[in-house]
Amino acid sequence: METIKNIIIGFGKGGKTLAKFLAQHGEQVLVVEKSKQMYGGTCINIACLPSKRLIIEAAHGTSFEDAVDGKNVMTAQLRQKNYQMLASEDNITVLDGTAHFTGNHTINVQTPDGKELAYKGERIFINTGATPTIPDISGLKNSPFLLNSTDAMNQDKLPRELVIIGGGYIGLEFANMFASFGSRVTILDHHKSLLPREDDDVAEMVIQNFKDNGVKFEVGVNIKDISEQDEQAAITFTRGDNHEITIFADKILAATGRQPETASLDLQNTDIKVDKKGAIVVNDLLQTTVPNVWAIGDVKGGPQFTYISLDDFRIIKDELFGNKERRVSDRLIVPTNVFIEPSLAQVGLTEKEAKKQGKDYLLFKMPAAAIPKAKVLKDTRGLLKVLVDPQTNLIIGATLYIQEAQEIINMIVLAMRAKLPYQMLRDQIYTHPTISEAFNDLFKNPVNN
CATH class of the missing domain: 3.50.50.60 (FAD/NAD(P)-binding domain)
Incomplete structure (x- = not known):
């Protein structure tokens, strides 16, 4: 049985970033990935990037067949780039195969050619992601449709x-x-x-x-x-x-959600705990119930976003090489976005949630039709809503349903994290014509003042 300094199971966003970082710090890394079609992880192969590519192609009037072909070319290029990013490192070995735990720090890897290889990891990072959930409906699971x-x-x-x-x-x-x-x-x-x-x-x-x-x-x-x-x-x-x-x-x-991919890991051979949904239980530092074993990304449950997986990497990096200050519990301001037309982005409290919590707020609201850039984009559907604490003038929530919401929501997030009063966005000089310049008018007067 070969002993490896770091074993990473799964080629997802957090795991691959961690592998590169560890290798560049002179540490030996073994990355185990069961599918060559998943080099780079869920986001670039079957989720964020290919789905958004198709959504954009549909909006541009591209035929479905041509859009799928273009998407396939893009994902193949990204997959190869991600593979080379790790395989080109002298300290990284990328191994095709399925990992099964045989003990708290030992795994067997079944390779596509039928071999079974045994490894012991001084550190193990589980990064196996999630799989689609199929509801228990009569005739559905075996339906050819x-x-x-x-x-x-x-x-x-x-x-x-x-x-x-x-x-x-x-x-x-x-x-x-x-x-x-x-x-x-x-x-x-x-x-x-x-x-x-x-x-x-x-x-x-x-x-x-x-x-x-x-x-x-x-x-x-x-x-x-x-x-x-x-x-x-x-x-x-x-x-x-x-x-x-x-x-x-x-x-x-x-389209009924995704569940953590833990079934194939044989975690019953370890002291690693999972919850009722199969997610690996972790603490505030992403440590599992076994010392020197961590879980990264969707496999640990919680929000299933590639940017959360990347932040998981930052937490582990800080623990191993930094000041040990980053925590999962620090992630209080996390934006989300639904890539529909127009885009729907959200962070913090909605008005419904603020009322339920009994919070006082100033509501700033503006229709998309009042924004010049929306007219330029030929889509004036939607609205902007932002909630502000009247005592501090700090933003406590925003819902943006408008073209390019996925971009400008990050300005709101930055203002919230930096504790900037809403007047900073109101009085900012913006380029024109842009969606972001709508903040000049949006924040002039609250609608519930």
């Missing part, structure tokens, strides 16, 4: 009729994309209302824009069965009155 989020981006042709199970953020992104390509999209969701976390005015505007784009919604449904009829999927569901309704589709996309 079933797609998960990865399959959906690799179709040979565009589905004419697409049913999406799940009206969360992932489901909405795919609905927006496929509808823009020309599919007839229906979203089925068991909740009585969509976007429950968002303020009602924002949620209603988002849903109406989807409906205007031809997307149909069926909410508060209970899906009874998936079957095949006339070479199509037959989806039977009920609403509150238990009256059965059957709709038909060429494909069914399950």
Whole structure:
């Protein structure tokens, strides 16, 4: 059994960044990745980048087939670049294979050619990500029409009729994309209302824009069965009155979340604890219940974003080589973005949450139609909402539903982290025409003053 200073299981964002950092500090690193199609991790191969590429292509009027081809070229290039980033380092070995724990610090790796290699790691970092969750619906898991989020981006042709199970953020992104390509999209969701976390005015505007784009919604449904009829999927569901309704589709996309990828690790051979959802339990420093074993990224549960995985790397780097000051609990201001048209970005409190908590706030609100750049972009849908603490003039939350929201939300985040009063954004000199210059007008007067 070979002993390695650092073993990283999984080639995701946090793990690959950590591998490069450790190698450049003269430490030996073994990176184990079970799929050559996942060099670089989930984000560049099956999530953030390819999905956003397709969303942008759809908005630009590119055909679905050409968009998928372009996406495949991009991901192949990124995959190779990420592989070379690690494989070119003298201190890094990239090993294709599936890792199984045989003890707290020992693993066996089954390689594609049938070999089984044994290693002991002085440090082990688990970075195996998450996999799509398929709901327990009769006939769904074995349906020839079933797609998960990865399959959906690799179709040979565009589905004419697409049913999406799940009206969360992932489901909405795919609905927006496929509808823009020309599919007839229906979203089925068991909740009585969509976007429950968002303020009602924002949620209603988002849903109406989807409906205007031809997307149909069926909410508060209970899906009874998936079957095949006339070479199509037959989806039977009920609403509150238990009256059965059957709709038909060429494909069914399950957009019902992702679960941590721990099943194949054989963690029962260790003292590493997992929670009820299979996520690895970690402390504020990302340490597992076994000393010198850490979990990075989606596998530990919590927000599933590549930028969280990157920040996980920063926490571990600080622990091993820095001042040991960074903590998971320090991540109080984390932005999110849903890549629909227009984009929906959020950070901090919504107005709904502020009211629930009994917080006093100044509300600044502005329609996208009042912004010159929105007219230039030919999309005046949406609005800006920002909440400010009246005692400190500090921003406590923002919801931006507008083109380029994914960019300007970061200005809000920076102001919040730096504890800058909202007047700094109000009085800033911006380039023109830009979406960001809307802050000049947005922050003039609160609507609830």
